[in-house]
Amino acid sequence: MPLPFSLTSEEAIAGLRAMVTCARADGGESDSEVELVTVAAGMLGEAIGDPRALVSITPSELALAFPDPSRRERALQAMILMALVDGDVTGAEVALVSSFAKELAVDEPRVQNLRHVAEGRLRTLWLDLARRSFARPIFERTLKEKGVRGVWKIVGPMMGLAQDPELARRYIALGELPEGTLGHAYFRFIVDNDLGFPGEGIVAEEGVWHDVTHVISGYDTTPEGELSVVSFIAGYTREDPFFWLFTIVLQFHLGIQVSPYSPGAVGHFDAGLVLRALRRGMDVTRDLSKGFDPFPEFEKPLELVRREMNVLP
Secondary structure (H helix, E strand, O other), X not given: OOXXXXXXXXXXXXHHHHHHXXXXXXXXXXXXXXXXXXXXXXXXOOOOOOHHHOOOOOHHHHHHHOOOHHHHHHHHHHHHHHHHHOOOOOHHHHHHHHHHHHHHOOOOHHHHHHHHHHOOOHHHHHHHHHHHOOHHHHHHHHHHHHHHHHHHHHHHHHHOOOXXXXXXXXXXXXXXXXXXXXXXXXXXXXXXOOOOOOOOOOOOHHHHHHHHHHHHHOOOOOHHHHHHHHHHHHHHOOOOOHHHHHHHHHHHOEOOOOOOOOOOOEOOOOHHHHHHHHHHHHOOOOOOOXXXXXXXXXXXXXXXXXXXXXXOO
């Protein structure tokens, strides 16, 4: 994920300079770009003053500052995020990020996705994101274990189909659990936000972990809440966390609909909100996106579940 919080001071400054360099690719630093660098510097413990005073960095200089391949990838991802936050991905930004990716020898698929955005090739963008998304292994595993009928139970709800009354009753029964339990809190979250339970033909059971994450994190379903919860997910996800940050900024800042469950919205990126949620998610000890069965947790007190997973206030 971008901006790991264990960088040396030299690495942190080099990474921040790279972000500013990206901001300058299309003429200068916007207010949103300055805010992102400022918040990032604070998270990294660097007192930089005005980000506009930072000196631009060359690809070779950045490569020298980051000899470790994984940290090079993080630095490049921070630049990609920078290219998005002003709300307008330009060809100049794509060319700059591409030149850094080549010098750093980083094969980051979102570089090509930036090009898709800049050129308005949104269908190609969507197909590439879907191919790389967290859902792909779910479909593959379900097809192998449960066949086409199992896959239909995932796809059907996206079209308002594939109802399973017995499954729905199992989730609706969570409303009978005592107040203060995770299960009762999840029940209230679904009912109060009119989201629908698995089996009702609205959402597949494979997506329950996302709604449970809303509950344990405390983030709501407003655009700011969705931006926060997905940043939080990026923090605890062990596999390709940047996928989450990249797609949520597309969806709730550039207005490009990525998820079939949420319309796109414009201008909701908040650097402080995103990086605080990301940092909070990094402390969580469990990746709920992989093989999470919520039912053993539903009967527990919500606060106990939070403590067990190290979900900090």
